[in-house]
Amino acid sequence: MDNGAGSYHRFLAGDDEGLYEIIMGYRTGLMLYLNSFVQDIHTAEELTEDTFAELAVNCPKYSEKSSFKTWLYAIGRNTTTKYLRKHSKLSIVPLESQKHLADEKNIESNYIKSEQKRIVHKALHSLRSEYRQVLYLSYFEEFSNAETAMIMKKTKRQVETLLYNAKQALRSELERSGFEYEE
Structure with a gap:
């Protein structure tokens, strides 16, 4: 427990x-x-x-x-x-x-501190909802694929496929925005 x-x-x-x-x-x-x-x-x-x-x-x-x-x-x-x-x-x-609505203590603004994180954040929000959800649950909240499947009401295999496709879509979006990967 x-x-x-x-x-x-x-x-x-x-x-x-x-x-x-x-x-x-x-x-x-x-x-x-x-x-x-x-x-x-x-x-x-x-x-x-x-x-x-x-x-x-x-x-x-x-x-x-x-x-x-x-x-x-x-x-x-x-x-x-x-x-x-x-x-x-x-x-x-x-x-x-909505930038004009956000105050200085906005939770998301505090969460996204560096320029690279801003680019990733913007790219994430351009993805379709299911992709954002599966990436957020898997990488930010560190849920297992089985836990993510339970939350999203999908099978583990569907989540694995969704996660793969979401990563590919995010990579494409990041490359379009000029994001450079660290070696």
Whole structure:
């Protein structure tokens, strides 16, 4: 049982500190993952709050068939899917056009510090949603292919294929933008 699971069990037993530990431990990573769906950090922040509210209010059963983090990210994905279904008529505004809305303490701005990371970030956001998700889960959150498959509701083989194609698409996008690989 990992730390998140222990905190969740304590929360279910009446210790509110357990939920606080979960929020503090997972909010940034979960928010950035959900941003790969909605392409708007403010909406991703709201969806992250909705995910934690789901834990607090409905207290879903954690069966321990996967890591707590995998289970939590799957809840976040489901929350986001419901949101996207409900708001499917809204248009997505590219992050580049929202620079005037970001403040100096924007989480993504802090996360992306060097120029190369900015290029990679821009290239990632130009990829289709499934590619962004699989790359984010595999490389930023370091989920295994099996955990990624569980979160994305795919088979492990589908995730492996998706990951291969996503890396190829990212490489092409980076080469188009003039990215130079370090030797």
